[in-house]
Structure formats: C-alpha cells, structure tokens
Amino acid sequence: xxxxxxxxxxxxxxxxxxxxxxxxxxxxxxxxxxxxxxxxxxxxxxxxxxxxxxxxxxxxxxxxxxxxxxxxxxxxxxxxxxxxxxxxxxxxxxxxxxxxxxxxxxxxxxxxxxxxxxxxxxxxxxxxxxxxxxxxxxxxxxxxxxxxxxxxxxxxxxxxxxxxxxxxxxxxxxxxxxxxxxxxxxxxxxxxxxxxxxx
Numbered sequence: 001x002x003x004x005x006x007x008x009x010x011x012x013x014x015x016x017x018x019x020x021x022x023x024x025x026x027x028x029x030x031x032x033x034x035x036x037x038x039x040x041x042x043x044x045x046x047x048x049x050x051x052x053x054x055x056x057x058x059x060x061x062x063x064x065x066x067x068x069x070x071x072x073x074x075x076x077x078x079x080x081x082x083x084x085x086x087x088x089x090x091x092x093x094x095x096x097x098x099x100x101x102x103x104x105x106x107x108x109x110x111x112x113x114x115x116x117x118x119x120x121x122x123x124x125x126x127x128x129x130x131x132x133x134x135x136x137x138x139x140x141x142x143x144x145x146x147x148x149x150x151x152x153x154x155x156x157x158x159x160x161x162x163x164x165x166x167x168x169x170x171x172x173x174x175x176x177x178x179x180x181x182x183x184x185x186x187x188x189x190x191x192x193x194x195x196x197x198x199x
Contacts, residue, residue, distance in 0.1 A: 004198060013183035016052045016105040021196065023070030044074070049167050054097035056162070057109040058116070063189055065109065068196060072095070072188025077101060079144040083116030083158070084108060085137035086165050095172040098182055106173075108181060110159035111189040117151045117158065133160040152188075156199050159186045 003021050005014060026032050035041075054077040055065040065071070065078050077097040081090055083136045097103045119131065120138040128135050141148075141158045163184050167174050178181035186199040 009183050010104065010180040013104040017107075017183070017185055019104075020053060020069045020071075022105065023198045024068055024194075026070040030119060032070045033167060034066075034072040036074055038073075041073045044180050049051050049074055049077070049101065050143060051075060051097070051101055053077070053105040054079070054094055054101075054103045055107040055109055056081070056086075056090065056094060057083060057107075058084050058111055058114060060111060060114065062191060063109065063111045065107075068189060068194065077103060082131075082134050083114060083120075083138055084110055084162055085116065085134050086162055087133060087137065091170050091173075094166065095170055099172050104179075106184045107158050107187055108162050108184060109187050109189060110155040110199075112152045112155070112191045114151060114155045117154045119144075121148070121151060121154060156188050159162050159178055159188065159199060 005017060009017065023034075036038050052075060055069075056079045057063050057065050059080045059082045065076055069076065079090055080092045081087075094106060098106070102162055116131075116134055119137050120142060122132060123135065124139060124142045138158060141154065141161045144161075145154070148157065149170060163186055166184070167177065173182065177184065187196050188199055
C-alpha cells in the first residue's frame with residue numbers, strides 16, 4: 001500500500017507513520033487487526049509504557065485515534081482537546097511523550113465538521129464569553145486567512161498552524177525535530193470516508 005509520504009522523514013518515524021496509515025485503511029475496509037485489546041496486554045504494560053506515536057486529536061466523540069488507526073493498548077500516547085488547540089498543558093503533554101517516552105512520531109489530527117472551527121468562524125473577530133482559551137487559540141488562523149469559508153479547510157489550516165505553535169513554543173519538540181528524532185505529521189480525518197490523509 002502506497003501513501004504520499006515526504007521523502008525527508010527519518011526511517012523510524014516513516015515506519016510508524018506507514019503502520020498507522022495502514023491501520024486506518026484496515027478501519028475503512030472493515031478489516032481491523034488490532035490484537036492488543038485484552039487484560040493480558042494491560043498487565044504487560046502495568047508498570048511501563050512504550051507507545052510508538054503521540055497523537056494530538058480533537059475531543060470530538062467521532063474522532064477516536066485508537067479505533068481509526070486500528071490500534072490497541074499501549075500503542076499510542078493520545079492527547080485529546082477540543083479543536084486540537086494548544087495550551088501549556090497540551091504542549092507539556094507532548095513534550096513528555098517526546099522526552100520521556102521517546103516517540104519518533106507526532107500526529108496532529110484535525111477532522112471534518114469540527115465544532116470549534118464553526119464556533120470560531122461564527123464569532124470572529126469579536127471576543128467571546130464562552131470557550132475563551134479555545135477560541136483564542138483558533139482566531140490567529142482566521143487573522144491569516146479571513147477569506148476561509150469552508151470549516152473543513154479551516155480545520156486543515158489550523159492543523160498546520162498548530163505545528164508552527166509547537167515548534168515556536170517548545171524547545172524539546174523543536175530540538176527533537178531538528179535532530180531527526182521526531183517527525184510531525186499533519187493529518188485530517190474525513191468523516192464521510194473514514195480516511196486519514198496527510199495534509
């Protein structure tokens with residue numbers, strides 16, 4: 001199975017990315033193969049963990065990384081927050097995965113029909129009373145792309161923006177990327193097809 005993966009990815013990161021994209025095709029084709037979903041697996045990792053990728057995804061109930069990537073217990077270090085918005089706690093969670101767990105791959109997973117993107121588009125550029133920290137993390141994308149009309153395209157632009165924010169804010173993440181110890185894959189989940197595609 002071939003995927004449109006850039007050539008400059010470190011080999012270990014590339015192998016893990018291909019594994020996840022193949023798992024996503026298993027999900028789409030109704031042929032899941034995940035075996036690490038038992039109490040025996042949980043017991044194996046009772047006192048340590050060895051995830052091979054970190055996934056920052058939306059809290060949306062339709063976006064469940066372990067299911068859409070056909071993974072089981074212990075495979076993914078998952079951080080879920082509405083709109084994959086980045087605050088200090090999210091950044092530090094990713095840093096933990098990079099520095100302490102040595103994951104070679106970070107997936108930034110945006111998706112179709114994101115409520116955060118809709119809410120931000122409806123209220124921009126006015127300040128909001130509710131969800132202030134979430135919306136303040138999304139408005140900068142609208143400042144750069146005020147002509148965005150499609151929520152799904154907005155979500156993709158935001159995913160690209162998240163990478164920029166992480167590289168700017170985090171010395172740990174930036175250093176790991178510069179040393180080819182970490183690759184950041186920007187991805188988008190299509191609800192109508194179930195496919196995860198690289199942006």
